[in-house]
Amino acid sequence: AQSVTQLGSHVSVSEGALVLLRCNYSSSVPPYLFWYVQYPNQGLQLLLKYTSAATLVKGINGFEAEFKKSETSFHLTKPSAHMSDAAEYFCAVLRGGRRALTFGSGTRLQVQP
Amino acid sequence: DVKVTQSSRYLVKRTGEKVFLECVQDMDHENMFWYRQDPGLGLRLIYFSYDVKMKEKGDIPEGYSVSREKKERFSLILESASTNQTSMYLCASSPTDRGIVSPLHFGNGTRLTVT
Numbered sequence: 001a002q003s004v005t006q007l008g009s010h011v012s013v014s015e016g017a018l019v020l021l022r023c024n025y026s027s028s029v030p031p032y033l034f035w036y037v038q039y040p041n042q043g044l045q046l047l048l049k050y051t052s053a054a055t056l057v058k059g060i061n062g063f064e065a066e067f068k069k070s071e072t073s074f075h076l077t078k079p080s081a082h083m084s085d086a087a088e089y090f091c092a093v094l095r096g097g098r099r100a101l102t103f104g105s106g107t108r109l110q111v112q113p
Numbered sequence: 114d115v116k117v118t119q120s121s122r123y124l125v126k127r128t129g130e131k132v133f134l135e136c137v138q139d140m141d142h143e144n145m146f147w148y149r150q151d152p153g154l155g156l157r158l159i160y161f162s163y164d165v166k167m168k169e170k171g172d173i174p175e176g177y178s179v180s181r182e183k184k185e186r187f188s189l190i191l192e193s194a195s196t197n198q199t200s201m202y203l204c205a206s207s208p209t210d211r212g213i214v215s216p217l218h219f220g221n222g223t224r225l226t227v228t
Contacts, residue, residue, distance in 0.1 A: 006155075009153065034216060041221070042221055043117070043203060043219030043220050043222055044156075044203070044205075044217070045219070046216045046217075049216055090156065099144065099161065099163055100144075100158055100161045100169075100171065101158075101217060102158070103148070104155050105153060105154055105155040106153075
């Protein structure tokens, strides 16, 4: 079965520093992978998706993720954190049957001034 | 913009009550989903539907049922609410692109407290 594991439930960075949020996947078929963001008191918004085209995927708000098959990883990065990036981030994989997503446990990003 | 509307933002119910959570989407999406979100557990899939009157169990369907009588509306039913069903419930919808579900669009959630 397809699954994702997010390493680190909380990550704290300084404003202007690199953001790195880790996600590893397990899939018996070529995976479709997603990153979502949840701002306080809101639903989830799509940041970016990987669907077997380019391995480096660019998303909204300056985020990007790189698919690495050899490492079964899909880590999310942003070169320079902004205060507005403080939120919870979820990695997700398309399930077998291609009809729904399985989400990771989430990583809360804190940005210090 | 796709809009997914959940009827209540906050709900407080008593143990044993039958609870209905309603979700409506306005983009004619084939697929609709109910997830629950708990700290440290992320989002867990309860049920989903890929067509009117069709439903499939997710990972944690026990204690829940769903109804999809119209394409735009997907209801989650707690047959007899229990305290362990206190949670944030998120509804989502998506179209299907070449047989594969497309990225999900989420509502803002219903925070349910069962006392």
